[in-house]
Amino acid sequence: MRDIIAVDISGRHRTSKGHYYIVCAAVSLSVSPDHIEKIHQVNTKAFRMYRPLKVLDVVHIIERTVSNIKREGVIVTEKGDMYNKPLSFVSSRFKDEFKYQESISERLAVQLAHHISLSSRKLLIQELEKI
Amino acid sequence: MKKAVLVQRNEPESEEYRNSSRLQELKELAESAGYLVIDEITQTKNPDRNYQIGRGKTDELSWIVAETGADKIIFYNQLSIMQIYNISQTCRCETIDKFHLILEIFATKAKTKRAKYQVELAKLHYELPKAKTIVSLLKKKERPGFMGLGSYEDSYEKDIKNRISRLRNELGRMQKDYDNLRTSRHKKGFSIVALAGYTNAGKSTLFSEMVDENVEVENRLFTTLSPTTRSFQVNGRKLLLTDTVGFIEDLPHWLIDAFKSTLDEIFLADVILLVVDVSEPIEIIKKKLIACHDTLWEQIEDAPIITVLNKVDRISEEDLDCRISEIEYLTPNPIIISASEGTGIETLKKKVFSYLPVWKRKDVQLPISDSGMSIASWLFDEGIVHNIKYTDRIIVDVEARDEVINKAKAVERKLNAYGHSEDQL
Numbered sequence: 127m128r129d130i131i132a133v134d135i136s137g138r139h140r141t142s143k144g145h146y147y148i149v150c151a152a153v154s155l156s157v158s159p160d161h162i163e164k165i166h167q168v169n170t171k172a173f174r175m176y177r178p179l180k181v182l183d184v185v186h187i188i189e190r191t192v193s194n195i196k197r198e199g200v201i202v203t204e205k206g207d208m209y210n211k212p213l214s215f216v217s218s219r220f221k222d223e224f225k226y227q228e229s230i231s232e233r234l235a236v237q238l239a240h241h242i243s244l245s246s247r248k249l250l251i252q253e254l255e256k257i
Numbered sequence: 258m259k260k261a262v263l264v265q266r267n268e269p270e271s272e273e274y275r276n277s278s279r280l281q282e283l284k285e286l287a288e289s290a291g292y293l294v295i296d297e298i299t300q301t302k303n304p305d306r307n308y309q310i311g312r313g314k315t316d317e318l319s320w321i322v323a324e325t326g327a328d329k330i331i332f333y334n335q336l337s338i339m340q341i342y343n344i345s346q347t348c349r350c351e352t353i354d355k356f357h358l359i360l361e362i363f364a365t366k367a368k369t370k371r372a373k374y375q376v377e378l379a380k381l382h383y384e385l386p387k388a389k390t391i392v393s394l395l396k397k398k399e400r401p402g403f404m405g406l407g408s409y410e411d412s413y414e415k416d417i418k419n420r421i422s423r424l425r426n427e428l429g430r431m432q433k434d435y436d437n438l439r440t441s442r443h444k445k446g447f448s449i450v451a452l453a454g455y456t457n458a459g460k461s462t463l464f465s466e467m468v469d470e471n472v473e474v475e476n477r478l479f480t481t482l483s484p485t486t487r488s489f490q491v492n493g494r495k496l497l498l499t500d501t502v503g504f505i506e507d508l509p510h511w512l513i514d515a516f517k518s519t520l521d522e523i524f525l526a527d528v529i530l531l532v533v534d535v536s537e538p539i540e541i542i543k544k545k546l547i548a549c550h551d552t553l554w555e556q557i558e559d560a561p562i563i564t565v566l567n568k569v570d571r572i573s574e575e576d577l578d579c580r581i582s583e584i585e586y587l588t589p590n591p592i593i594i595s596a597s598e599g600t601g602i603e604t605l606k607k608k609v610f611s612y613l614p615v616w617k618r619k620d621v622q623l624p625i626s627d628s629g630m631s632i633a634s635w636l637f638d639e640g641i642v643h644n645i646k647y648t649d650r651i652i653v654d655v656e657a658r659d660e661v662i663n664k665a666k667a668v669e670r671k672l673n674a675y676g677h678s679e680d681q682l
Contacts, residue, residue, distance in 0.1 A: 128586055158589065159562075159564075159585075159586055159587055159588055159589040160562050160589040161589075211270075212270055212271060212272055213272075214272065215270060228543075228546075228547045228550065228586075228587060229547075229550050229586055229587050230550045230553060230554040230557075230562075230589075233550065233551075233554045233555075234554065
């Protein structure tokens with residue numbers, strides 16, 4: 127079993143108000159090659175931006191969200207989250223160990239993070255609309 | 258043998274070993290399709306709208322084609338119809354991309370009706386987005402006259418869409434037959450084991466070894482296109498083993514869609530054997546395993562995966578240990594074998610057995626009568642009879658799945674209650 131932190135970001139498209147409401151979800155898990163064995167912690171963080179995200183912005187958002195996770199682990203994301211940049215280019219910009227999703231369990235973990243970030247963002251937008 | 262020139266455009270900042278392994282794979286694909294590769298060209302740059310590679314490189318390509326008399330130019334990168342037209346015009350040579358090449362291989366390998374329909378469906382999916390451009394390019398040379406005016410684009414596109422819809426219906430009907438077959442096999446107590454893995458990993462060799470039968474085996478990509486199923490036994494349990502089409506990296510979704518019914522043979526199996534050629538360089542093994550996980554992850558339900566590390570006879574023990582530890586995170590339940598030498602097959606069979614649904618073991622007492630004998634015979638067919646005793650009644654020690662045991666117990670009660678009377682059954 128290995129410890130990983132699966133991360134996903136939702137909200138890269140501009141809202142009608144011209145802002146970017148971004149929610150990043152980080153999930154700490156223990157995984158075997160084809161199964162999620164245990165979920166240790168979940169952390170979400172919301173960000174507001176006034177311009178589209180660049181790779182370094184994404185790195186910053188992920189690092190801030192992961193900083194609240196107590197258990198150590200390799201950060202895992204989808205390649206598309208980092209604009210399909212080569213691994214060597216992206217991993218050199220992270221302080222912690224980073225990789226793209228590879229195994230079945232890593233893909234399941236990133237999918238889980240995706241559901242969390244997407245639903246959290248929907249709740250956030252609903253609340254903002256009430257104000 | 259037809260001669261081909263291979264062309265690959267690499268993304269700037271892309272990894273060198275990945276680019277070279279992709280070109281090597283394209284070469285193997287071309288050879289599988291029956292081409293003799295006479296030259297290879299690579300260029301690192303962002304894609305050119307008109308030629309995919311740069312204009313200067315296209316001129317160099319045209320010179321190579323004229324010099325060598327090549328019959329075909331094969332690109333690794335996906336080409337737009339305009340790029341195909343421009344390159345073919347400049348080089349005076351037929352130009353295709355990797356996906357068209359895969360379709361060519363599939364077309365030659367398709368033997369069953371289902372495989373032929375699947376290949377045609379994939380071809381039509383490939384052509385559909387290009388339909389309008391093809392017609393407008395053809396219309397450039399059009400002369401006035403009958404059918405000379407009007408919008409062919411729409412009618413050509415409609416024809417393709419209609420054919421796609423007809424093929425889908427036809428494949429849907431065939432799929433129902435396969436689903437029924439799968440259900441009836443399950444009902445008869447067969448557990449289904451599927452072989453999955455990257456193309457040329459040795460699935461067909463392992464298949465032959467496990468079922469003790471000769472199937473077509475070649476050192477080529479995509480030897481198997483239509484699934485082949487045979488039965489074999491492990492510790493008295495009847496299993497069906499299915500050999501399937503191999504995976505490949507970066508398969509477009511339309512090709513996966515077209516072969517979905519074939520891939521279902523893997524996704525709906527009770528146990529999946531993921532075959533890996535462990536004799537290849539570590540980076541290639543990883544790349545291929547990642548491509549397999551990518552194809553499998555969304556589709557498989559709860560079926561356990563056993564990773565079969567094949568071709569161990571080709572590497573030293575030290576190399577093997579090193580590779581196993583490097584790919585540990587991608588290999589659930591690894592088993593080491595050499596299908597060609599037949600080593601490790603028994604261990605693999607034991608491992609498969611450990612993942613089969615658990616059967617109950619019970620004693621069934623039957624009267625000595627025609628009905629009792631016929632139930633005993635049925636138990637021999639449906640389960641594993643460990644022992645049978647003939648006293649004043651027949652005592653059968655049988656191991657079988659739940660439905661069989663329950664049915665046997667119900668019949669036992671009924672036969673005993675009616676005091677062996679045949680007429681009342």
